Structures are given as structure tokens and as C-alpha cells.
Amino acid sequence: MSKTNELPMPKFTKVRYKAWALDRMTPSNEKTENSYFLSNEQGIEISGISTTYYQLDQELIDQGVILMSVIDAQKKHSELFERLRGQVVFDETDQLTYQNAHQFNTGIFLYIPSHVTVHDVLHLTLNQLATSEADFVARILIYVGDNASVNILQTLNTIGNKVTKASIVVEVIASESSSVQFNSIDALKENTSAYINRQADVRSHAQLDWHNVAFNDGQVVTNLVSQLNGENAISHANVIAITHKKQTQGFVTKVINYGRHSVGHIFQRGVILNRSNLIFNGVGKIIKGAKGSDAQQESRVLMLSRHARGDANPLLLIDENDVTAGHAASVGRIDAEQLYYLMSRGLSEKTARKLVIRGFMGDVLAKMPTKASKQYVIQAIESKLIDEDK
Amino acid sequence: MTTLKIENLHVTVADKEILKGVNLIVKTGEIHAIMGPNGTGKSTLSQAIMGHPAYQVTQGSIYLDDKNLSEMSVDERARAGLFLAMQYPSEIQGVTNAEFMRAAINARRDEHNQIDIMTFIRKLDEKRAFLSMTEEMAERYLNEGFSGGEKKRNEILQMMMIEPKIAILDEIDSGLDIDALKVVSRGVNHMRSDDFGTLMITHYQRLLDYIVPDFVHVMMGGRIVKTGGAEMAKKLEDEGYAGLRDELGLDITLTDEDAD
Ligand SMILES: Nc1ncnc2c1ncn2[C@@H]1O[C@H](COP(=O)(O)OP(=O)(O)OP(=O)(O)O)[C@@H](O)[C@H]1O
Ligand SMILES: [Mg+2]
Numbered sequence: 001m002s003k004t005n006e007l008p009m010p011k012f013t014k015v016r017y018k019a020w021a022l023d024r025m026t027p028s029n030e031k032t033e034n035s036y037f038l039s040n041e042q043g044i045e046i047s048g049i050s051t052t053y054y055q056l057d058q059e060l061i062d063q064g065v066i067l068m069s070v071i072d073a074q075k076k077h078s079e080l081f082e083r084l085r086g087q088v089v090f091d092e093t094d095q096l097t098y099q100n101a102h103q104f105n106t107g108i109f110l111y112i113p114s115h116v117t118v119h120d121v122l123h124l125t126l127n128q129l130a131t132s133e134a135d136f137v138a139r140i141l142i143y144v145g146d147n148a149s150v151n152i153l154q155t156l157n158t159i160g161n162k163v164t165k166a167s168i169v170v171e172v173i174a175s176e177s178s179s180v181q182f183n184s185i186d187a188l189k190e191n192t193s194a195y196i197n198r199q200a201d202v203r204s205h206a207q208l209d210w211h212n213v214a215f216n217d218g219q220v221v222t223n224l225v226s227q228l229n230g231e232n233a234i235s236h237a238n239v240i241a242i243t244h245k246k247q248t249q250g251f252v253t254k255v256i257n258y259g260r261h262s263v264g265h266i267f268q269r270g271v272i273l274n275r276s277n278l279i280f281n282g283v284g285k286i287i288k289g290a291k292g293s294d295a296q297q298e299s300r301v302l303m304l305s306r307h308a309r310g311d312a313n314p315l316l317l318i319d320e321n322d323v324t325a326g327h328a329a330s331v332g333r334i335d336a337e338q339l340y341y342l343m344s345r346g347l348s349e350k351t352a353r354k355l356v357i358r359g360f361m362g363d364v365l366a367k368m369p370t371k372a373s374k375q376y377v378i379q380a381i382e383s384k385l386i387d388e389d390k
Numbered sequence: 391m392t393t394l395k396i397e398n399l400h401v402t403v404a405d406k407e408i409l410k411g412v413n414l415i416v417k418t419g420e421i422h423a424i425m426g427p428n429g430t431g432k433s434t435l436s437q438a439i440m441g442h443p444a445y446q447v448t449q450g451s452i453y454l455d456d457k458n459l460s461e462m463s464v465d466e467r468a469r470a471g472l473f474l475a476m477q478y479p480s481e482i483q484g485v486t487n488a489e490f491m492r493a494a495i496n497a498r499r500d501e502h503n504q505i506d507i508m509t510f511i512r513k514l515d516e517k518r519a520f521l522s523m524t525e526e527m528a529e530r531y532l533n534e535g536f537s538g539g540e541k542k543r544n545e546i547l548q549m550m551m552i553e554p555k556i557a558i559l560d561e562i563d564s565g566l567d568i569d570a571l572k573v574v575s576r577g578v579n580h581m582r583s584d585d586f587g588t589l590m591i592t593h594y595q596r597l598l599d600y601i602v603p604d605f606v607h608v609m610m611g612g613r614i615v616k617t618g619g620a621e622m623a624k625k626l627e628d629e630g631y632a633g634l635r636d637e638l639g640l641d642i643t644l645t646d647e648d649a650d
Binding site for chain 1: 482497
């Protein structure tokens with residue numbers, strides 16, 4: 001671990017997170033028999049370091065699909081796992097990637113061979129057991145082969161309420177002509193300070209879309225990156241976030257166009273309540289030679305409290321002439337006229353706000369792949385609003 | 391029967407007194423029209439009744455039956471039976487028209503007696519068809535990208551869905567083509583009953599050919615200066631406000647004094 005000191009901390013512009021001490025973690029070995037969320041879905045649930053739920057169609061197993069905890073993967077498919085790991089998020093990028101690479105002791109491995117289509121939504125549920133003071137250090141590694149396709153719902157949850165830290169690194173390889181819908185709901189609890197880093201290697205003619213619902217209650221920095229490494233690679237990186245109470249959530253959402261005619265769109269929507277902070281950094285980067293590529297981004301923040309702080313910082317870094325690019329960013333308050341209009345039809349202020357917020361986040365909400373996940377998002381918006389003293 | 395009773399109402403906007411003692415009684419079963427020059431305070435009156443926070447009541451009172459509206463929030467007034475079709479309806483992204491109307495209806499019902507989705511859809515389809523609105527309108531975001539005429543029609547659709555006791559229609563006819571004017575009028579006439587009263591603000595006598603009022607009021611300089619029957623609107627159309635002002639001997643400057 002000597003190296004950690006030489007590497008920089010990752011950069012989250014305008015987010016002050018040093019005091020969270022995310023570079024010092026002690027991985028937890030908490031185990032359990034309980035599964036907390038899944039009961040008859042396709043997928044896997046990992047709680048602490050235990051696999052507490054597993055279900056995968058025999059047909060998929062026969063086609064060579066691998067779904068298991070990283071602990072099992074390191075035993076049963078160690079060569080494959082080690083070959084793929086660290087290809088998208090390099091171990092030595094910064095202190096936090098280095099730390100995760102050397103300390104993770106739980107997580108999920110998913111391998112989908114070429115030409116395999118997974119029809120059902122695949123649930124990847126990762127639960128931090130905050131029942132001791134130790135931290136949660138997890139890794140998710142996903143390989144999707146050529147022409148394969150999958151729709152994933154990955155959730156992050158906290159069980160228990162001890163004061164802890166968490167580091168979660170997710171690597172996705174979307175091989176040529178594959179299609180990946182990566183939906184995630186981050187719902188870590190108030191006492192967990194976390195670093196989340198999701199990155200995808202999107203190869204030629206592949207499409208990978210993120211729909212990230214960032215509804216954590218604690219202090220969190222999130223890095224979401226699509227590397228468009230092949231010709232015609234496409235990625236839409238969509239994020240919705242709510243911050244409340246005194247929490248801070250900071251984001252760097254980034255798409256890098258390496259491939260010709262690659263398309264990267266960032267879309268972020270955030271709502272800020274109480275005394276919380278929400279910072280969206282959007283980065284669109286086009287590398288020289290990525291002719292005909294497209295980088296667009298839109299980040300909007302809605303402040304529902306006078307004491308809140310919000311930022312939306314767009315950044316376009318373009319080294320190629322033959323491209324299209326654009327950005328829009330805004331930080332606004334809920335429009336008093338809109339609220340008045342809704343209330344003049346009899347809606348209480350609370351209901352009116354809820355409708356406006358839900359509407360504000362509607363595009364990503366609509367993309368949630370299951371009824372349960374949609375319902376969760378709606379429910380979570382309501383419960384965060386309840387805490388708002390108005 | 392429900393009565394909206396406005397007495398000696400004074401209203402200030404941005405530190406300027408706009409209404410200077412309005413008296414008006416609207417009962418269910420009655421149709422009232424208010425006419426008057428631009429900037430005279432007609433919308434101010436409607437916003438003050440609804441409770442827009444920018445409009446301060448400094449004197450006088452507004453009662454809906456025995457309820458003192460000044461003590462009620464905007465949404466409470468709405469649930470008590472008031473409705474305001476606004477001159478400039480807001481656009482709200484992300485909230486569909488249908489979702490909004492259902493929420494508005496449910497806000498009037500108790501938690502255990504919410505309107506069931508089929509009943510709601512049937513009602514919406516019926517009213518929508520009555521107003522010749524497309525099915526797609528219901529699923530569009532609230533007023534977003536609606537044309538001026540579509541917004542007005544949508545205000546009437548909301549009114550028909552919510553079924554208020556007293557509706558204030560602020561220039562519901564402005565920007566409507568002839569056919570749309572007929573459709574919107576049909577909507578209002580359809581509501582006409584002993585349980586429904588309306589106060590229409592308009593600049594054009596033409597609307598009153600379709601929705602024949604029981605009373606016409608003229609507002610000038612922040613007061614109602616004259617009240618008459620439907621025939622008064624015709625006379626105004628011919629003689630203009632300056633004629634009426636001079637006839638009444640009022641000392642008011644009209645914005646477009648030198649227009650003709
Ligand atoms: N929110 C506001 N802020 C500042 N001034 C206002 C506001 N609302 C109304 N006023 C002013 O009050 C006066 C009356 O306006 P109001 O909208 O009530 O007129 P109106 O009779 O409805 O006119 P029109 O026929 O043009 O609709 C005008 O001078 C207007 O500029
Ligand atoms: Mg007006």
C-alpha cells in the first residue's frame with residue numbers, strides 16, 4: 001500500500017471531500033444469511049461478503065453466462081477474472097482506484113459470452129452491512145461479449161447504520177456491437193461516506209447507456225465514465241440525484257470520444273433540499289482523430305431551499321475539428337408561478353412540489369427497467385421531501 | 391347555493407394600489423362578465439381572489455359563503471370551490487396533463503376515496519372529446535409547447551374535470567380562432583347550472599354572443615364603475631370606454647386614449 005501516497009486523489013471539481021478520509025478504509029468481513037431485496041428476480045444479491053440470493057435461468061448458464069460473487073470468481077474463474085479486471089479502471093489512476101484494487105473483498109462478476117441475449121432484467125444487488133465499524137470495499141466486473149445484449153439493474157444499499165465508508169468500483173466492457181442498458185440505484189444510507197466509480201469501455205458499434213439514480217443519503221463522490229473506444233460507439237450517461245439534509249453529493253460524469261463517429265451524451269438532473277450540496281461536473285472530451293463524433297451534455301439543478309448549494313459545470317475538451325458538440329447547464333429555483341398554477345387547482349404545496357420534482361426527473365424515472373424500481377424512485381422522492389421542513 | 395362576495399376590495403401590487411374599492415357578488419347559477427381597458431385591474435382582481443402572493447389585499451374582504459378567503463391558502467381556496475382560468479397559464483415540464491388533473495381531482499377527495507383510474511379516464515375522454523382535443527394532449531406535459539389557443543382550451547378542460555362552484559375566466563377568448571371560440575363557449579355553457587357561477591373577463595363582445603351573461607360590469611381605474619345587462623356590452627363596443635367615462639364624469643386616463 002506504499003504507492004497510495006504517491007498517487008493523486010481523484011479530482012471532483014468544486015467538491016470538498018478530503019475530510020471524509022475515503023483513502024483510509026478497513027474492509028469489512030461481515031457475513032449474513034439474509035437476502036434483503038430479491039425474492040424471485042433473475043440475478044444475484046451480495047450482502048457484506050456473503051452471496052444471499054442467486055437465480056439464473058439454466059438456459060443462460062448453458063450458454064456460458066457466469067454470474068457470481070467476486071470471491072467465487074477468484075476461485076472458479078481466476079484466470080478470466082484477473083485478465084479482465086483493471087482493464088477499464090486502471091489500478092494506478094489515483095489513490096482511490098489503487099486502494100479499491102488492493103482491498104476489495106466482495107462484489108459481483110458477470111460474464112456474458114458473445115451473441116447471448118439476456119431477456120429478463122438482470123438484478124445485481126450489492127448491500128453494505130454497516131453493522132460493524134469496518135468499511136465496504138467492493139468491485140463489480142462485467143463483460144458483455146460481441147453482439148450480446150443485457151439490461152442490468154444494479155443497486156447499492158446499506159443495511160445497518162454504523163458510521164462507515166464505502167468504495168465501489170464498477171467496470172463494464174461492452175464488446176463490439178453489444179448492447180448494455182446499465183440502470184443503477186445508489187441508496188447508501190446517511191452514515192456511509194462513499195466513493196463510487198463506474199466506467200465502461202464501449203467498443204465499435206456497441207451501445208451502453210447509464211441510468212444512474214443517485215439517491216444516497218450520505219456524503220458521496222461519484223465518477224461515471226464512458227470511454228467510446230470504437231467506431232460508432234454510443235453512450236448516453238444519464239444521472240438523477242437528490243440531496244437532502246446536510247449531505248453532499250458530487251459528480252464527475254464524463255464521456256471520452258476516441259472512436260470515429262462515436263456519440264456521447266450526458267444528461268444530469270439534480271434536486272437540492274435543505275442545507276445540502278449537489279455538484280454536477282460534466283466532461284465531454286473528444287480525442288484528435290475521432291472524426292464525425294458527437295459530444296453533448298445538459299446538466300440542470302433545481303434548488304428547493306435557500307440554504308442549499310448547487311453547481312452545474314460543463315466542460316468540453318475538443319481536439320478534433322470535424323465534430324459536433326454542445327452543452328447546457330443551469331441552476332434554478334422552483335418557479336413560484338408554476339407552484340401557484342398547480343396550487344390554484346387544489347394541490348397542496350407539498351403535492352405540487354412533488355409533481356414538479358418527479359417531472360424534473362421524469363426522463364430517467366421512465367427508463368427504470370422494472371415496476372418495482374420505478375416505484376422505489378417515486379417513493380424515495382416522497383420520503384426525502386418529508387424530511388423537508390417547510 | 392354558493393356566493394362569492396367581494397366588498398370594498400383594495401389590492402396593491404408592487405407597492406402600487408391597483409384595486410381601489412371593488413364591490414361584486416357572484417352567485418352560483420349566474421354568469422357575470424367584466425370588461426374594461428387594459429391595465430385597469432381585471433387580472434389583478436382575479437389573482438387577488440385566487441390568492442396569488444404578489445397581490446396584497448390592503449382593505450376590504452373576499453368571502454366564499456362564510457369563508458374568509460384572506461385567511462386561506464391558494465390550494466384551500468381552490469378546494470373550497472374556486473377556479474381561475476389564467477390569462478397566461480404556466481408551462482410545467484415533466485408533469486403530464488392527465489397526471490395533473492387526476493392529482494387535482496384527488497386533492498378534493500379524501501385519501502381513502504381517490505378516483506379510480508378507469509372512472510378518471512372515462513371522464514377525461516368524454517370532456518376531451520367535448521372540447522375537440524386530441525387524445526395525445528392528455529399525455530403531453532402540462533401546457534408545454536401548447537399554442538395560445540390550446541392552452542385556453544386546456545384551461546376549460548381542467549375546469550370541466552374539476553367542476554368548481556365559481557370559475558373566473560380571465561380572457562379565455564383571447565387568441566382563439568372562431569371555431570375554437572365556439573368550442574370553448576360550448577364548454578362553459580355545458581357547465582351552466584344552478585351549481586355553477588362564472589365571472590368572465592373579456593375584451594370582446596363577441597364572446598358574449600356565445601355565452602350570454604346575466605350581468606356585465608365595467609371596470610375602470612380599479613373600480614367597477616357600471617353594471618348592466620348583456621346589452622351594455624354592445625353599447626360599449628360602439629362607444630368605447632372613453633364615452634362611458636365621460637358619461638359618468640370619471641377622472642381616469644386611459645392607456646389608448648388617442649387611438650382613434
Ligand atoms: N405582478 C405584477 N407586478 C407589477 N405590476 C403588476 C403586476 N400585476 C399587475 N401589475 C400592474 O397592475 C396594473 C393592472 O394590471 P392587470 O393585469 O390587473 O390589468 P388588466 O385589467 O387585466 O389588463 P389587460 O386587459 O391588459 O389584461 C397594471 O398597471 C400592471 O402593470
Ligand atoms: Mg388581464
